[in-house]
Amino acid sequence: MAxxxxxxxxxxxxxxxxxxxxxxxGKYDFDLVVVxxxxxxxxxxxxxxxxxxxxxxxxxxxxxxxxxxxxxGGTCVNVGCIPKKLxxxxxxxxxxxxxxxxxxxxxxxxxxxxxxxxxxxxxxxVRSLNWGHRVQLQDKKVKYLNMNGSxxxxxxxxxxxxxxxxxxxxxxxxxxxxxxxxxxPTNIPGAVEHGLTSDDIFWLKKxxxxxLVVGASYVALECAGFLTGVGMDTTVMVRSIALRGFDxxxxxxxxxxxxxxxxxxxxxxxxxxxxxxxxxxxxxxxxDSLTGxxxxxxxxxxxxxxxxxxxxKALGLDKLGVQLNKQTGKIVVGADESSSVPNIYxxxxxxxxxxxxxxxxxxAGKLLARRLAGHSTELMNYDNxxxxxxxxxxxxxxxxxxxxxxxxxxxxxxxxxxxxxxPLEFTVAERDASQCYLKVVCERAGDQKILGLHFTGPNAGxxxxxxxxxxxxxxxxxxxxQTVGIHPTCAEELTKVHITKRSGLDAMxxxx
Ligand code: FAD
Ligand code: NA7
Numbered sequence: 001m002a003x004x005x006x007x008x009x010x011x012x013x014x015x016x017x018x019x020x021x022x023x024x025x026g027k028y029d030f031d032l033v034v035v036x037x038x039x040x041x042x043x044x045x046x047x048x049x050x051x052x053x054x055x056x057x058x059x060x061x062x063x064x065x066x067x068x069x070x071x072x073g074g075t076c077v078n079v080g081c082i083p084k085k086l087x088x089x090x091x092x093x094x095x096x097x098x099x100x101x102x103x104x105x106x107x108x109x110x111x112x113x114x115x116x117x118x119x120x121x122x123x124x125x126v127r128s129l130n131w132g133h134r135v136q137l138q139d140k141k142v143k144y145l146n147m148n149g150s151x152x153x154x155x156x157x158x159x160x161x162x163x164x165x166x167x168x169x170x171x172x173x174x175x176x177x178x179x180x181x182x183x184x185p186t187n188i189p190g191a192v193e194h195g196l197t198s199d200d201i202f203w204l205k206k207x208x209x210x211x212l213v214v215g216a217s218y219v220a221l222e223c224a225g226f227l228t229g230v231g232m233d234t235t236v237m238v239r240s241i242a243l244r245g246f247d248x249x250x251x252x253x254x255x256x257x258x259x260x261x262x263x264x265x266x267x268x269x270x271x272x273x274x275x276x277x278x279x280x281x282x283x284x285x286x287x288d289s290l291t292g293x294x295x296x297x298x299x300x301x302x303x304x305x306x307x308x309x310x311x312x313k314a315l316g317l318d319k320l321g322v323q324l325n326k327q328t329g330k331i332v333v334g335a336d337e338s339s340s341v342p343n344i345y346x347x348x349x350x351x352x353x354x355x356x357x358x359x360x361x362x363x364a365g366k367l368l369a370r371r372l373a374g375h376s377t378e379l380m381n382y383d384n385x386x387x388x389x390x391x392x393x394x395x396x397x398x399x400x401x402x403x404x405x406x407x408x409x410x411x412x413x414x415x416x417x418x419x420x421x422x423p424l425e426f427t428v429a430e431r432d433a434s435q436c437y438l439k440v441v442c443e444r445a446g447d448q449k450i451l452g453l454h455f456t457g458p459n460a461g462x463x464x465x466x467x468x469x470x471x472x473x474x475x476x477x478x479x480x481x482q483t484v485g486i487h488p489t490c491a492e493e494l495t496k497v498h499i500t501k502r503s504g505l506d507a508m509x510x511x512x
Pocket of ligand 1: 037149
């Protein structure tokens with residue numbers, strides 16, 4: 001606060017309130033106040049400041065139910081993409097150590113993993129990113145307030161510090177990018193008391209031990225994947241299907257690989273209760289929905305990955321008439337990220353129907369800043385966003401799933417080219433490549449425009465990113481065939497794919 005008092009704005013102390021008095025040269029204290037300093041909010045505020053706007057950003061982390069808290073940067077940096085990918089890397093290295101022996105590395109004695117070393121290294125990296133974000137805001141002259149923000153009207157934000165001090169900020173425009181938090185199931189006794197979420201797993205001081213992961217979306221599978229990879233006895237509890245919304249053939253390959261890798265799956269199972277035994281172990285009771293039988297097992301940790309929800313209630317949006325989706329609680333937004341109330345914008349995970357991904361939040365934030373600064377009219381294009389699931393066998397995709405393509409174009413309206421391939425690296429290591437697969441879903445007629453591209457295998461994110469450019473440019477199947485591959489790579493298999501599913505021919509790639 002002292003730093004703020006020395007800044008270009010004057011602050012008055014009124015009882016326990018800090019009120020930012022109006023900048024004498026303008027109507028508002030700031031051109032832009034951003035509530036939420038995660039991927040989207042930071043990108044938006046930095047871009048806006050760079051374009052000459054006076055910007056403040058409020059970021060505040062409510063500790064998780066387990067008391068875990070973290071610094072500036074939002075979900076991705078602290079409890080999402082970054083620690084997840086680093087722990088995934090730790091797991092991949094475990095496999096690489098096994099491969100290494102086949103490649104001649106002499107590794108004596110058993111190789112074991114130490115959770116504490118990994119967690120400390122990951123947490124230190126995250127802290128360095130927290131620090132980097134603070135420095136960047138300072139360099140770009142964005143006023144950062146570590147405060148919980150809520151909206152008083154369409155030009156006024158109230159910030160509340162941890163110590164209970166209130167600060168009022170006025171702004172021409174307000175952007176809400178407060179993201180979401182993991183949900184706990186509401187009707188399962190013991191779920192909250194004895195359970196963790198992705199807000200906790202990366203910040204554990206000791207190994208989670210034998211873990212039950214409830215949920216089957218990508219957060220669940222990624223966490224279960226790295227836990228298995230670093231040696232935890234890990235079970236995933238799936239109530240319906242894995243990776244809902246993704247291509248289901250690919251989802252099957254991902255989970256098949258995980259099963260072969262050592263992850264256990266309790267399919268069609270719904271948790272009923274979690275009890276802490278006198279030994280300290282957590283006893284989970286669940287129902288097998290196929291047989292109706294009740295089953296029990298004990299675990300050291302239970303990780304709920306059953307979805308995420310925004311915290312819109314505390315933002316005071318309903319009082320201002322900002323339209324929310326009643327089911328999801330997210331803010332209904334237009335193509336320009338505007339809410340139903342003038343001067344209030346929202347995007348990122350808090351925006352209804354927006355992809356819950358960091359790069360889309362960042363890009364949308366930058367574009368919004370440019371529009372608010374009057375530098376551009378360009379809107380965010382949410383189509384054809386590529387993504388990757390960082391499971392032990394990675395899965396990257398862009399465009400439509402085969403099911404979705406079939407629904408939109410009809411079974412006879414699409415052609416699916418596919419191949420099972422063996423990464424060269426797997427050969428000497430004698431690794432099973434049964435789930436290394438790719439498929440390109442195309443329109444059947446005309447130029448055979450590519451509708452969806454799917455790839456499981458090593459470095460799927462790196463592979464998919466490149467093809468996403470072609471996809472964005474409207475690539476067709478013949479463009480793919482005109483592309484000369486880079487040998488020997490896994491990605492080159494996409495440029496050679498020629499077997500159609502319709503033909504029924506063996507899709508196994510043999511030779512170069
Ligand atoms: P957030 O990054 O969540 O930022 C919101 C910020 O606002 C937070 O710091 C929050 O504490 C703060 N805040 C909330 N309320 C207030 C308030 N009232 N006042 C002040 N501050 C407030 N995406 C990918 O692209 N790739 C991945 O590999 C990936 N992996 C993920 C793994 C996990 C486990 C999870 C959970 C998510 C992952 N994501 C991934 C998704 C990605 O993290 C989010 O899509 C992204 O962080 C959304 O950015 P955002 O700016 O909308 O919100
Ligand atoms: P998602 O994508 O909403 O998926 C939730 C998963 O949890 C899904 O598999 C659900 O099964 C399952 N689920 C939900 N409620 C329960 C209960 N009560 N019991 C058992 N299983 C349940 O959430 P994520 O957290 O994985 O990811 C959300 C976003 O965060 C994601 O898009 C990333 O960008 C980051 P269902 O399919 O509904 O049967």
